[in-house]
Amino acid sequence: MTLIIRKLGFTHARQPILDGIDATFEAGKLTVILGPNGAGKSTLLACLAGLLKPDAGTASLHDADITSMAPTARARQIGLLPQGAETHWAITSMALVALGRIPHMRGAGTSTDDRRAISAAMSATATEGFAYRPVTQLSGGERARVLLARVLAGEPDWILADEPLANLDPGFQLDILNLLRRQVEAGKGVVAVLHDLHHAVRFADHLVLLHEGRLFAQGSVEDVITPANLAHVYGIDANLFKDEEGSVQLFIKGKVRS
Amino acid sequence: MNARALTSLLLLLTLAAFLLSLMAGKVWIWPTSWAADNADGWIFLELRLPRALLGLCIGAVLGLSGAVLQGYLRNPLADPTVLGVSASAALGGVVAIYVGLNLLPFGLFACAMLGAGFSILLLLAISRGGGSVGFILGGMVLSTLAGALTAFVISIAPNPFAANEIINWLMGALTDRLMADVGTALPFMALGVALLLSTGRALDALTLGENGAKSLGINLSRLQWIIVLGVGLAVGASVAVSGVVGFVGLIVPHLIRAIYGEQPSTILLPSALGGAILTLTADSLVRLVPGPGEVRLGIAMAVLGAPFFLLLLLRYRKGAA
Numbered sequence: 001m002t003l004i005i006r007k008l009g010f011t012h013a014r015q016p017i018l019d020g021i022d023a024t025f026e027a028g029k030l031t032v033i034l035g036p037n038g039a040g041k042s043t044l045l046a047c048l049a050g051l052l053k054p055d056a057g058t059a060s061l062h063d064a065d066i067t068s069m070a071p072t073a074r075a076r077q078i079g080l081l082p083q084g085a086e087t088h089w090a091i092t093s094m095a096l097v098a099l100g101r102i103p104h105m106r107g108a109g110t111s112t113d114d115r116r117a118i119s120a121a122m123s124a125t126a127t128e129g130f131a132y133r134p135v136t137q138l139s140g141g142e143r144a145r146v147l148l149a150r151v152l153a154g155e156p157d158w159i160l161a162d163e164p165l166a167n168l169d170p171g172f173q174l175d176i177l178n179l180l181r182r183q184v185e186a187g188k189g190v191v192a193v194l195h196d197l198h199h200a201v202r203f204a205d206h207l208v209l210l211h212e213g214r215l216f217a218q219g220s221v222e223d224v225i226t227p228a229n230l231a232h233v234y235g236i237d238a239n240l241f242k243d244e245e246g247s248v249q250l251f252i253k254g255k256v257r258s
Numbered sequence: 259m260n261a262r263a264l265t266s267l268l269l270l271l272t273l274a275a276f277l278l279s280l281m282a283g284k285v286w287i288w289p290t291s292w293a294a295d296n297a298d299g300w301i302f303l304e305l306r307l308p309r310a311l312l313g314l315c316i317g318a319v320l321g322l323s324g325a326v327l328q329g330y331l332r333n334p335l336a337d338p339t340v341l342g343v344s345a346s347a348a349l350g351g352v353v354a355i356y357v358g359l360n361l362l363p364f365g366l367f368a369c370a371m372l373g374a375g376f377s378i379l380l381l382l383a384i385s386r387g388g389g390s391v392g393f394i395l396g397g398m399v400l401s402t403l404a405g406a407l408t409a410f411v412i413s414i415a416p417n418p419f420a421a422n423e424i425i426n427w428l429m430g431a432l433t434d435r436l437m438a439d440v441g442t443a444l445p446f447m448a449l450g451v452a453l454l455l456s457t458g459r460a461l462d463a464l465t466l467g468e469n470g471a472k473s474l475g476i477n478l479s480r481l482q483w484i485i486v487l488g489v490g491l492a493v494g495a496s497v498a499v500s501g502v503v504g505f506v507g508l509i510v511p512h513l514i515r516a517i518y519g520e521q522p523s524t525i526l527l528p529s530a531l532g533g534a535i536l537t538l539t540a541d542s543l544v545r546l547v548p549g550p551g552e553v554r555l556g557i558a559m560a561v562l563g564a565p566f567f568l569l570l571l572l573r574y575r576k577g578a579a
Contacts, residue, residue, distance in 0.1 A: 051472050075475030086467035088332040089520035102463055102474045134520075150466070154474075 001027035001062070003048060003158060003189060009056030010043055017043045019213045021057070025206070027157065027189040030180060032200045034224075035210035036234055041193045042083060044210065045162050048191060049080040061158070075103035079156035083163050083193075085147055090134040093146045097121055100153030121152035125179060141172030148179055159183055161192040165199065177203050201225055201240065201250045209233060221248060231256045261518060268531040272314070275538035279310035282542040308437045313538040315440075315447050316432070316500055319492040321533020322526060324507030325514070326454045329461035329522035330485055331390050337508035338493045341393075341486070342400025346377035347497035348428060349404040352411050355424050366427075367442050367498045374494025377404070381486050390468070393482065430501035430556025432541050443495040450492025451530070453484050458523030465522065503556045505563035506533050512570060 003025040010018040018040045025031050025048075033041045046052040047059050050066045059066045066074060079100070087096065100121065101114040110118075122128045125145040135143055144164065151159055161180065165173040177199060180190050184205070194200050200207060200221075207224040209217040211233045217224045227239045238252040280302070281287055287306060291298040323338040331340075338344060350373025351366050359365035377400050384396035408428070415421035460481045463471035472478060496503075510532040514525045537555075540562065544553045 049473050051469055071477060072475035075473060080473035082467055082469040082473065086470060088465050089522065091465060091519065091521045095521055099462055099466060102459060
């Protein structure tokens with residue numbers, strides 16, 4: 001069960017956004033895509049989700065080309081948590097979570113499968129308490145959990161999350177990361193775009209580091225988060241160390257002096 | 259009250275408004291004389307029945323189109339005029355009156371539908387793959403252009419009577435329409451309504467934004483096609499038979515949302531019913547105003563609708579603060 005991209009390229013308005021990216025994403029692993037602003041992280045995720053059609057190379061799921069899959073079939077296998085936590089109407093949390101069942105729905109109304117998946121997703125994210133509150137009245141942390149529950153309700157094998165921690169306080173950030181971790185332990189493939197290197201170090205099984213539209217490094221935390229890579233890509237002076245409990249942590253000293 | 263009970267209530271109200279529209283006027287015609295072989299029976303069959311049927315259809319079309327467009331654009335200020343379809347259909351109608359084609363059977367209707375059809379094609383070309391921003395801008399450009407050309411045609415009208423006739427038609431009314439008008443407009447409206455009613459699930463998905471909807475397998479370019487065609491046919495046909503009746507498409511979805519909640523798919527059918535109730539009631543009221551002639555429906559709707567909408571906004575803002 002792998003998502004594979006080969007020589008992936010994407011061009012927008014004659015500007016190359018992604019160029020020659022090769023990467024493999026495995027089920028049962030949390031892959032974190034890192035890179036500075038404008039490195040092409042969101043574009044890569046959009047290609048994986050089938051929202052953008054690459055100009056070169058391929059993105060495939062179990063040997064099937066993602067962009068040529070039927071949209072509903074693709075949506076049943078790949079769930080996307082888009083950037084920005086958009087919720088446009090004041091519908092209830094439960095109605096929002098139910099949107100995740102759209103790729104499974106035929107005809108009108110919800111089936112027993114739909115209702116089971118919706119309540120499972122809401123209990124996994126501890127959102128039942130505000131099932132009947134409008135999403136517009138929820139706090140940022142509550143809404144983030146409801147939006148994640150929406151993705152889980154579709155029961156996809158793959159969960160792609162584009163900056164799922166943006167605008168959340170540290171406690172809520174950890175809530176979301178733990179929820180994603182639990183999905184990984186249940187055997188799903190999770191690919192998340194993150195900005196926080198500390199979280200990436202603590203939660204990722206596999207890292208993909210992008211720089212100016214190219215793959216700069218990929219592999220384990222120790223392979224990718226090296227002082228040389230961080231200095232080159234982010235211009236920061238940082239290194240990994242083991243804390244007193246023996247877990248690997250990141251320490252950022254400051255900007256690299258040039 | 260649950261949604262089903264509410265919708266049954268709306269259906270009953272629609273029926274009541276329809277019956278009111280059949281009876282009300284300078285002459286009240288009670289159901290006992292509907293089938294009578296006298297002046298009352300004649301007024302009923304030739305004037306009241308087509309007028310009530312048109313009110314029902316046009317109101318439903320405008321309410322539904324407003325609900326679909328507000329859902330699609332995720333903007334509660336959208337209404338059927340934003341696409342420029344109404345303005346283009348109106349231009350077609352005005353040109354027909356100017357050159358005298360309105361004297362031919364269906365001449366005005368055909369010209370107005372041609373205007374609407376032209377605007378549909380242009381909109382699809384302008385906004386292809388452009389998302390909702392290109393769509394709105396395209397609609398605005400069309401609206402402005404059609405409005406300017408309409409003003410131009412009025413300004414070159416050969417005599418004051420022609421100008422007057424054009425302006426009168428533009429203001430929107432259901433007076434003196436025939437069963438033949440209903441029969442011509444109905445197929446276009448029915449097709450448009452069927453297309454629009456099929457968009458519910460895609461509109462729900464758009465609650466999550468365009469990327470969210472796409473990731474759920476929704477084909478947004480197909481949705482845009484369906485909406486342009488649906489609104490174009492339905493609203494184009496309604497402008498072609500009745501001129502431009504404003505405000506229904508803007509106001510009704512708001513009222514319905516206050517009752518049913520904001521889920522876009524839930525408010526489609528109720529918005530159609532609400533549009534029909536509002537239009538039928540307003541069209542009955544304009545006939546009851548004393549004095550010679552009657553207030554044009556388009557004017558009455560704006561005069562009644564604008565303050566009402568302001569009140570709604572003030573209450574809404576108080577609630578939000």
